[in-house]
Amino acid sequence: ELSFDGRDITRRRTEERVRSGIGYVPQEHSVFARLSVRDNLAVGSLSNSDASAVDRVLAIFPKLGQRLDQPAGTLSGGERKMLAIGRAMLGNPKLLLLDEPTEGVWIGVIEEITERLIELAKNISVVIVEQHLDLALRVADYAYVLDRGRVALQGEAGKVRSDPELLRYLAP
Template identity: 90%
Template structure:
């Protein structure tokens, strides 16, 4: 996947819990062609820079997601796939992750599977709403947000 230009952040078990933050980033940087790639990740997620020697398994849920996203970015992907990037994340950190994903989406393709509607529609240009595995709504993110049918699928 990395050689194909794809970065992937799974829903669960997205970091090496026993390794430090520094070592998790080192694993991700093995695929990087940029000498300053880790520094770029620490610029995007400065909280990680304060936790470099901390075991990744002791990070908060939000910090683990930031680490997983940062590690995926070290492969210099053209496409970033994120599965539930806000699951288990405190609401205050969701905003920070959302802002970073908005910035990343300006330079690479980002596909998010997410139940946190506000995040998904703020990051997305185009959105699909699935209902039991089928596409129930689709369109420009703003159109989907304003579609009166949306509430039917969110609150069945």
């Protein structure tokens, strides 16, 4: 069973989950490659009547504003991730789910994405599945470390970071 905001959403369609306040950024294929950046954002804002929502996304990710007419498939990996996060934010989520937001992203852009996620996490709940440990523990208040599908460590992010057992799971 999958519950959100006190309601069973197990069998809800994707658009119903979005309307209930869940934003999702998948690991791969997170943008419509043939559509422009502008059109990708327009798709994300279909359920949002706030005309200034796109402007807020462009304020969070200013690089996107420089590429509005560019096909999304020609963006760098980091820019595609920013676009996918921005598009998800246009649904005004209460909960943002991110699957590997730094996969395929140049190390120099990871810091920018991390800073934006820290800011977003101040206002909404953010759940990240991430192998980039520094990003995950900087964004998270609470962390789970999985080992072969089971929870090996959990707790406040700072405590997990300083737990001597963590190294055992990072370098088996």
